[in-house]
Amino acid sequence: MKNCLDTQNKLPLLAAGEIAEPDATVLHEHLALCASCRTAYDELRRLVGELDARPALTEVEHLRLENSVLRKYSLDAGRPSRRMTLPWAGRVVLRLAAGILLFAAGYVTQEAMREPRIDHSSSAPAWSVRDLRDRAWVGQRLSGPGLHVIARGRTALPEKAEPGI
Amino acid sequence: MTPFDTAQFRRMADRVFGLVGRVIRDRDEALDITQEAIIRSYRQCRSREEPALLAFAIKTGYRLALNASRDARRRREHLNEAAAEQVGTAGTIIDEMFQRRQVLDAALEKLSDRQQQALRLRFFADLTIAETAAVMRISDGAVKVHLARGLARLRERFEVELSKGM
Numbered sequence: 001m002k003n004c005l006d007t008q009n010k011l012p013l014l015a016a017g018e019i020a021e022p023d024a025t026v027l028h029e030h031l032a033l034c035a036s037c038r039t040a041y042d043e044l045r046r047l048v049g050e051l052d053a054r055p056a057l058t059e060v061e062h063l064r065l066e067n068s069v070l071r072k073y074s075l076d077a078g079r080p081s082r083r084m085t086l087p088w089a090g091r092v093v094l095r096l097a098a099g100i101l102l103f104a105a106g107y108v109t110q111e112a113m114r115e116p117r118i119d120h121s122s123s124a125p126a127w128s129v130r131d132l133r134d135r136a137w138v139g140q141r142l143s144g145p146g147l148h149v150i151a152r153g154r155t156a157l158p159e160k161a162e163p164g165i
Numbered sequence: 166m167t168p169f170d171t172a173q174f175r176r177m178a179d180r181v182f183g184l185v186g187r188v189i190r191d192r193d194e195a196l197d198i199t200q201e202a203i204i205r206s207y208r209q210c211r212s213r214e215e216p217a218l219l220a221f222a223i224k225t226g227y228r229l230a231l232n233a234s235r236d237a238r239r240r241r242e243h244l245n246e247a248a249a250e251q252v253g254t255a256g257t258i259i260d261e262m263f264q265r266r267q268v269l270d271a272a273l274e275k276l277s278d279r280q281q282q283a284l285r286l287r288f289f290a291d292l293t294i295a296e297t298a299a300v301m302r303i304s305d306g307a308v309k310v311h312l313a314r315g316l317a318r319l320r321e322r323f324e325v326e327l328s329k330g331m
Contacts (some may be wrong), residue, residue: 012313013309055186
């Protein structure tokens with residue numbers, strides 16, 4: 001009876017045919033003597049038999065499967081390792097394209113940021129006529145008649161200023 | 166890849182369909198899933214060796230089948246409440262074999278996931294212990310433990326369900 005508990009634990013694997021020969025014989029010897037183990041084993045055998053009853057493919061279904069798989073797979077049937085290299089090459093191309101795109105985007109943004117300054121300077125240049133005139137006016141006041149020639153176009157200002165002096 | 170090997174394809178199709186066909190009731194749907202699983206294994210499996218391809222196809226097929234059966238069950242639960250009462254009387258005509266199969270499937274679904282997977286791979290997909298271990302990524306010994314416990318519990322469950330159902 002001590003043997004029984006041990007056997008009960010091994011019965012499922014025996015029923016599944018997963019116990020190799022020397023052990024299997026020992027178990028079968030016990031089964032021949034023990035009625036309760038015997039019923040348990042028979043039930044398990046029946047269960048395994050029912051589990052093992054698989055649906056099988058008919059010939060028509062086999063052909064149907066083959067055809068559809070071949071059709072879907074015909075691109076690389078017979079061509080060695082095309083599948084393996086294509087994704088890799090694709091990835092490299094993708095990365096390159098992404099890099100170029102990033103670079104271009106950076107360049108464009110930089111240009112866009114610079115643009116307002118260009119606009120500003122074109123509407124009001126750094127060396128405007130007024131600037132020149134002011135400098136000339138200051139120059140005239142500091143260094144006398146020598147520079148007066150430059151400011152000659154606007155003679156009104158010095159003349160107006162004269163009465164004050 | 167070597168030119169399309171019909172014999173190899175048939176062996177794989179048989180085993181994947183054995184597994185998928187037992188999880189999915191609808192035969193056409195099971196065929197579709199078998200096809201999808203094999204195509205994916207040809208496309209995505211890194212090795213071209215048959216055991217690796219088979220393991221990949223089995224794994225994929227099992228996952229797809231479980232998802233599909235879960236969806237189907239959800240749909241059935243939605244519809245069946247009203248229909249179940251009508252079938253009640255007609256149900257007695259269903260023969261014993263069919264009923265045992267139904268009860269077995271129901272009992273199988275009550276086991277733990279790993280036990281279910283081990284039993285299904287071993288019996289439905291007709292894999293060896295070693296192949297099952299490779300698919301489940303566990304040791305041979307662990308597969309045997311899942312099988313033994315799963316079968317033992319299945320037997321208890323089966324008797325209970327059978328006495329309840331009949």
